[in-house]
Amino acid sequence: MRAETILPAGSWDVAREVDRVMIDYDRRFRRRIVLTTVLGAEVLIDLPQAVRLRDGDGLSVSTGVVRICAQAEDLMEIHAHEDGELVRIAWHLGNRHLPVQLLDDRIRIRADHVIGEMVEGLGGHVDLIQAPFDPEAGAYSGGGHHHHHDDDDDHHH
Structure with a gap:
């Protein structure tokens, strides 16, 4: 899966959630990173510039939205x-x-x-x-x- 768009928390329909990724603070400020989702899929975040991913943000992928979950x-x-x-x-x-x-x-x-x-x-x-x-x-x-x-x-x- 490939994500080129970040959907801010609250701006996307939760019914579109297909998966989620758990990431700690250190890995939430990135331009390009491959993350493994809770269901074991890989998602490549590939953005023009680094952004701060926040809890509840969504990664727009072809099948729906992968939710960003801040890890404890x-x-x-x-x-x-x-x-x-x-x-x-x-x-x-x-x-x-x-x-x-x-x-x-x-x-x-x-x-x-x-x-x-x-x-x-x-x-x-x-x-x-x-x-x-x-x-x-x-x-x-x-x-x-x-x-x-x-x-x-x-x-x-």
Whole structure:
């Protein structure tokens, strides 16, 4: 199977799902990669440029759509007693260019005991969890996204 189009999560009809692929965060930013599906088929993703595949996105193939499923990984979920502490911790993590996933009152990063000790030193609490990792698209994710709107054009009549 060959996929040349990524269908953003929520934009495709789930009835068209024919298979799925489980991929971890490291393998979700790719231009060209061969993945083995849950049913044992191979799907080649071949795109003009690298894109960040997100949980629930679909790969458009000739027979339908292959769903992207984010694989659970070893993560650390960080919380703090006060918002101010959490903001300070987030700043330290960002300063090290670590990918972070921001939730309402918690931050998730990949498990790393050195960083865990730093976080606890800053007054944070760390829980080891297994969950899919879907960090913020920041500067480290390979370029910004420019959304073009028709009303940005200068040729108004």
